[in-house]
Amino acid sequence: MIRLLFLFTLLLAASAQAQVVANPNVGFAYTAPPGWSIRQLPGISNPVALGPVADKFSPNINVVDEAFAGSLEEYVAKNKQAFKQTFPDASGWKESSFSNDSGLKGVKAAVRDTQENRKLRQIFYFFSGKQGRMIVVTCTALVDDDASLALFDKVLQTFQVDRS
Secondary structure (H helix, E strand, O other): OHHHHHHHHHHHHHHHOOOEEEEOOOOEEEEOOOOOEEEOOOOOOOOEEEOOOEOOEOOEEEEEEEEOOOOHHHHHHHHHHHHHHHOOOOEEEEEEEEEOOOOOEEEEEEEEEEEOOEEEEEEEEEEEOOOOEEEEEEEEEEOOOHHHHHHHHHHHOOOEEOOO
8 A cells, every 4th residue: 555655646746747848959948837748749840838728729839940140139020020911910919028047038029819710819939049040939828818828938937048
């Protein structure tokens, strides 16, 4: 009985541990929220963190990197323009500077939009990556999913970029 209780305690502790999401080729890592799953999805090059499904939607954190010859500010401006063209009904693009516990600096943009008849809030975190690449972390939740929305800044506090 003691052995079974000990094993159960170990399994419970292991399931509560945070998972690190990383891609050393791109040069990023972060700690996903407890209880979220990490999946490699078709057509997406980096692992995606998926939260618990509610109302047939899973809040998620997706990282994209791409080559860009300009500054971070120019990259953010181009993304803002492309986003507004793709989602003309989107509202409230609010930009601010962002820095985390490790001193990483970037730009944060929050917006509301509708995709596949779902009202969403998306928060984009933009960072300069290595070798002329930019990294965008897109955090998406239903507009009224306050719990997931509150997690995003906490998760990005753990975000790291290797620029070497």
